[in-house]
Amino acid sequence: MENFIFQSPTQIYAGSGLMIYVGKYVRRSGGSRVLLLTPAEQSAAQPPELIDLTALLPLPADPAAQAEQAFDDLGLYYVRRPVSPHPQADEVRDLAHLIAVQHLDFILAIGGGSEISCAKAAALASECDGDFFRRFFVQRLEPTAALPVGAVVTVPGSGCGVSPWCFITGPDAEGKERRIGLESELIYPRFTILSPELTLNLSQRQLSCACAEIAAALCAAYCAPCDLPLVSDRLCEGALQAVLELGRRLHQDPRSYDLRFNLLWAAVQAHNGQFTVGRPLDLSLLRLIDAAAAVHDCPRGELAAVLLPAWLEELQSRHKERFSQLGARVCGISYDFADPGRTARLGIAAMRAFFHELGLPLSLSALGFTPDELMHLLARAPDLITFAGRTIPLTQLEIENIFRRASEFKAITLGDKQQEK
Numbered sequence: 001m002e003n004f005i006f007q008s009p010t011q012i013y014a015g016s017g018l019m020i021y022v023g024k025y026v027r028r029s030g031g032s033r034v035l036l037l038t039p040a041e042q043s044a045a046q047p048p049e050l051i052d053l054t055a056l057l058p059l060p061a062d063p064a065a066q067a068e069q070a071f072d073d074l075g076l077y078y079v080r081r082p083v084s085p086h087p088q089a090d091e092v093r094d095l096a097h098l099i100a101v102q103h104l105d106f107i108l109a110i111g112g113g114s115e116i117s118c119a120k121a122a123a124l125a126s127e128c129d130g131d132f133f134r135r136f137f138v139q140r141l142e143p144t145a146a147l148p149v150g151a152v153v154t155v156p157g158s159g160c161g162v163s164p165w166c167f168i169t170g171p172d173a174e175g176k177e178r179r180i181g182l183e184s185e186l187i188y189p190r191f192t193i194l195s196p197e198l199t200l201n202l203s204q205r206q207l208s209c210a211c212a213e214i215a216a217a218l219c220a221a222y223c224a225p226c227d228l229p230l231v232s233d234r235l236c237e238g239a240l241q242a243v244l245e246l247g248r249r250l251h252q253d254p255r256s257y258d259l260r261f262n263l264l265w266a267a268v269q270a271h272n273g274q275f276t277v278g279r280p281l282d283l284s285l286l287r288l289i290d291a292a293a294a295v296h297d298c299p300r301g302e303l304a305a306v307l308l309p310a311w312l313e314e315l316q317s318r319h320k321e322r323f324s325q326l327g328a329r330v331c332g333i334s335y336d337f338a339d340p341g342r343t344a345r346l347g348i349a350a351m352r353a354f355f356h357e358l359g360l361p362l363s364l365s366a367l368g369f370t371p372d373e374l375m376h377l378l379a380r381a382p383d384l385i386t387f388a389g390r391t392i393p394l395t396q397l398e399i400e401n402i403f404r405r406a407s408e409f410k411a412i413t414l415g416d417k418q419q420e421k
Contacts, residue, residue: 001229001278008272010162014194019063022108022152022193023070029148029190031106034071034078035099037119038064039111040085063110063152063198079104083111087118089133089170096125096132099147106148112155120166120187123147133170137180146186152193155202156264157210157301159217159271161192179290194268196260204254208358209301210263211247215240216285216304217270219312222326224392225319226279236275240330242266247358282392285311288402291384295377296369305355306364309348310405314398316344323347364407374407
């Protein structure tokens, strides 16, 4: 294991009926004039799956409306603004200007990774002399101040509500638009609300996407090579097993309050840093997902379901022992001592079969990537080398192979068995 410092300063309020107290949580965190960030208005034309599911459920009250009522009850001033699904640097600059003009002192984000990331970036931008994106995201200068942030998680998966990370899209040093991540202790949320009732308007597919996104984060932590990480290995294995079980049970019973509660908690565990304690953090898989998302607009969870098996397949020959351990301990594959690589391959196939079981796509083509988009993605491989991997560095050929595996995989189902063509 490596030397480490571990902290998880975010206070978590978990359960039902908590939105009536959000004003108190904000005031307790030092806020009196609040920037309230919410998801951009969605189209009135909902997918049939979402309509079918929510017709069976008592939909929760709008959490933003509940927050506004809680602020009114305590006499807190607030300004509400929507956040786009993929927050841009210019959007954050506008929010920083609003914060300055309105003398706001706290940011509350309601939603998922986009809204919470935008809140964190605005918290940094509002305290920055100069352009925040160039200084912190491109030049990688260390931030020195940030407004306090709170979060209400309505879309599990990203874990942004408990992490020191945020992700914003803007021009890099070469002027190319890309999604860039920033880590800073200053942007840990002061508090995060986890309320399963606020996820009841999510479709079954959105729940499956959350499972895939959580699984990808856990695998990225687990597969980073490290000497004797016994405790974190076992914790990560247990979390992965729980996510596999949660995915299957939610697929059968998407209305379950308790299963949704567990899913919210799994996202917290996957992203609060405990599984990377004493071991390096590998970002290659997550950055490949970012690159694909920049080419084709689709849910990150669906991209995780496609790219995670391809990433594991490409790298398993390097770390057969660790990847075979994943197959045996997490996926239940009998360990083949004569051929550990076989155990790894069967484990990866089991992971892919799990995503297929949840109704998620198995290839980039199935996600709607056109041949031109696939070519564009392959053309980006040289750019990805510089930031794709922190502890499992990827060559250009490996990156290209991962995208090819993800684009070309096809499967047929014969009974309970899945075979690759």
